[in-house]
Amino acid sequence: MDSRVTKLPSESEVIVIGGGIFGCSIAYHLAKKGKETILLEKRNICSGASGRNGGQVIQLEGREKEPANIKKRLALTRENNIILKTLSRELKIDLEYRRTGSLDIAFTKEEWKELEYVVKIQEKAGDREIALLTKEETLRLCPLLTQEIKGARYRPSDGTINPFFYTRGLAENFVKHKGEIFTWTEVKKILRKNGKVCGIETTTGQRIRAEKVVNVTNAWSSFLIPEIDILPLRQTAVVTEPAAPLPVCPVEAFIKGEAIYANIQSERGNLIAGGLDSFRLSRQRQYEERIFLEEVRGNAKIFSCLYPSLKDLSIIRAWAGTMALGPDFAPVVGKVPESEGLYMAAGFYNGMAYAAIVGELMSEMIISDRTPSLLECFDPAKYYRRKFVWPKTYNCTSLAEFFARK
C-alpha cells in the first residue's frame, strides 16, 4: 500500500523499517509466526541494494583470511543455502536459484599465491568443498574466460538467484500472512523513551506505536541508529542484451587493481558485470544512484577483458547502488544496546547468501527475546558507541586495503 493514499495504522506489535531483502525476510517470518507486523519502506520494495546487485549467492565472499570470521559466516550461509533449495516451493514463486558454482580468479603469480593461502586457511576453518583449480581446469569449467588467467578458487555450491523474485516473493508471502506493507513511507526517527523503544515517526510527522522496531535499512541505518556506525559503499554494474545460455558462473576477480564481479547470466539471458568503482567518493556521495559515464565504460572494458569473445554483446542498462559494511567488514545483527525492543541487521556485503536464514533467526530472536547462537558473534554491542575513523573518501578497493591494514 502507498501511504500517500492509504492511512497508516496508529500501532503495531512490530515495525520493520526497510523493504529490501532483509526487511522482507524478517517481516515474512514474523508474520508467519503470527506476529502482528507492518513494514515501512521509503521508496518501493527492492529499490535499494537488494535490487541493484548481480544476484550471486556466494557463501564466503572476498579473500577472508581470519579463521574465526570464516567459521561464523559459513555457519550462516550454509544454513541459508539449505533454505534456498526449498524456498521457491514455500513462497510459490520460482526464485531462479541455481547452483552454478563460483570462481575467484587469479591473474598474477602473486594472486595465485594469495589464493593458495586463502584456500588453505578456509579449508582448515571448515570449508570442505572449496578447491583450487589450475588454469586448464578453470577454462574447462568456464571456457569463455580469457586465457590470461593463472587459476581460480572454486566453490561448487555457490550460485545465483533472481534478487527481485527473492525479495518480492518474501514480500508477497508476508502480505499473505496478514502483514501490511506501506511504501513511500520514510521513517524520520525511531522513538525511544527510558531505554525502551516506543515507536517511529515518519517524515510526514505521523507516529506509529510499537514495542519492537527492526531497522533493516542497511546503508541508511546509521541515520536512524547513530550509535552504530555502518559504512555505505556504492557499487556499479552493467547489463548486456540477452544471449543464449553460456557456460559462465559468478566470478570474483581483481583486474588492474579494481574489484570486479562478473556475474552469471540471468534466467532471461542477460549478463551482469559490475563492482567497479573507479574513483573515491565521500561518504555522502556513496548514496549517488546515478552511474557515471566512466563507470559504464570501465565495467564494459573489464567485462570484455574477462570474456573477450563476448565483447560484441551490447550493454542495455547500467546502475549504481549502495551496499553497506559493518565496522569489521562483517555484518552487524541483533539487539541494539540500551534500547529495549530495538533490533538491527546491516552490513552484509552479499545479502543474498544470508537473508533467508537471518530472517528466520531474527524473527525467533524478536519473539523469544533470546539471541540464537548462530547470531551471537554479530552482536551490535561490540560496536556500540565506538568511534571509527573511516577514510574521508573511499571506494571498494581502497576499503579492502584499509581493512587489511587494520
Next chain:
Amino acid sequence: MEKKANVLVIGAGPAGLCAGIETGKSGAKVIVIDENTRPGGQLFKQIHRFFGSEQHHAGVRGFEIGEMLLHKCKEAGVEMMLSSVVWGLSPEFRAGVVREGKRSMTITADKVILATGASENSLMFPGWTLPGVMGAGAAQTMMNIHRVLPGKRALMIGSGNVGLIVSYQLLQAGCEVKAVVEILPRVGGYKVHANKIARLGVDILISHTVLEVRGRERVEEAIVGRGDRNLRPIPGTERTISVDLVCLAVGLTPLSELAWLAGCKFGYFPLLGGFVPLHNRGMETTVSGMYIAGDASGIEEASTAMEEGRLAGVGALESLAFISAAEADSRRKEIEQNLLMLRKGPYGDFRHKEKEKIYSEWKKVKEKAGGYH
C-alpha cells in the same frame, strides 16, 4: 577520444537541424549528432505538402524541407555526426557516444539541445505481434524511403493525422486501404486529410476498433467491431476484413531518456504524449544550459518542432554571449509569433494551452528549488 563543442544538438530531425542552423550561423561550434545513418529524422518520409503560412513552408513537401535544412546546416558550418548513439549524458554535459557500433568517445559541450523526437505507441490485441502488424510510421519509412510496399491490403488503426496521411500515402504507393478504424465517435485528424482518402473510397469507421488479427505466421485477416460509449466492443458487430498489413497510428510518446539521465524534472501532459521535461518559453529545461525542442518537448508537428529548435538555439547563443540580449529578444519575438500562428484553431489551441502549463510548472519547480543542480 574527446571532443568539445559550444553546443551539442542531439537528434538531427527538424528540431535538431534548425537548432544547429540557428547556433551555427551565429558562430558557435556546433555538433549535431544522430544515431541514424542519414540526417532529417522523419522529414524524408513526409511526402505530403505542409500547411500553414508561407514562412512555414506551406505547400512544400517534407522531404524537400529536409533537403533545404541540410543545405543550410552545411552553410552554417554545423558538424554532423551520424551513426552515433548517445548512450549517456552527465549533468556536466559530457555525452558518452558510440560511433558505428564500435568506437567509443566523449563529447563535452557548454550547452546541450535535446531534439530526440518521439516513438510510436503500440496497441495490444490478439495477434498484434504477427509479422505484418507495424507502426504507421514504420510503414511510411518502408514505402517512402526504402520504396518497398509494406503490404497490398491494409487496415489502419487510428484516424489522427498520422493515420490519415499514411493511409493516403499507402494508396499513392499502390496499396489498397480497406478501412481506417477509429475508436472515438469522431475523426481525429484534419478534415482535409480525411476528405482526401474518403474521396478515394476509403471508409473511416468511427466508434470501431480492431479486436483481433489472425493468420498463419503472418497477417491474413483482421476482425473489427463497433465499440460502445465506454469504448467496449459490442458483441455481434464483428466483421472480418482480409488484409496483409495492419498499421498502428495510435499516437506518439516523447523520447526523453537523456533528459531523465541528466536530471531534468518532468511533468505529465497526456495531450502532448505523456511525460514531458518541464521547460520555459525559451525551451530551457530545469537543468540550466540544457534545452529541449520538437516532439521530445511534447508531441506536435514538424513545423512547430523547427521553430522550437530555433528558440532553443537562440537561448544557447545568448547565454554563451554569441549574440546580444537585444538580438536574442528580437529573434525570440519573431519565433514566438510564428509558434502562436501554428498553435491556432481547433487543432492548435489545446497545444498552446498545454505548453503554457508546462512553462508555469517549470517556473514553480525553479522557484521552489532555486535550480535543480
Next chain:
Amino acid sequence: MRIEKHPVLPDRPAGKKVDIFVDGRKVEAYEGEPIAAALWAAGIKKFRYTRKEKQPRGYFCGLGRCTDCVMTVDGVANVRTCITPVKGGMVVQTQKGLGIWKKRQMSW
C-alpha cells in the same frame, strides 16, 4: 514488392544491386538499404521466432527501438535489421530465440 513508379516521389536513385543469403537462399538487394527492406521486398516477413513461445516476429517500429526485427547476421545474433544496411554477400539467418553466435561456438 518494390514500388517502381511513384506519383510524387522522384524515381528511386539507381543503387548497386547485390546478393545476400537468407537462410541459404539467394536474395537480391540494394546495397545500403536496410536488411529488413530487402527481405520484405522479397516477400520474407518472418525474421525470428521468440524464445519461449516460438512465435514469429517481423518488422515493427522501423526505427531500431523495438528489437522485434533482430536476426543473426554474419554470425552475430540480435542484429536490428531495420537499421542495418545491406552489404553484398551478407549471410542472414532467421533467429531462433536468442540465437547462437558463430564466434561463441568456435570458442567453445
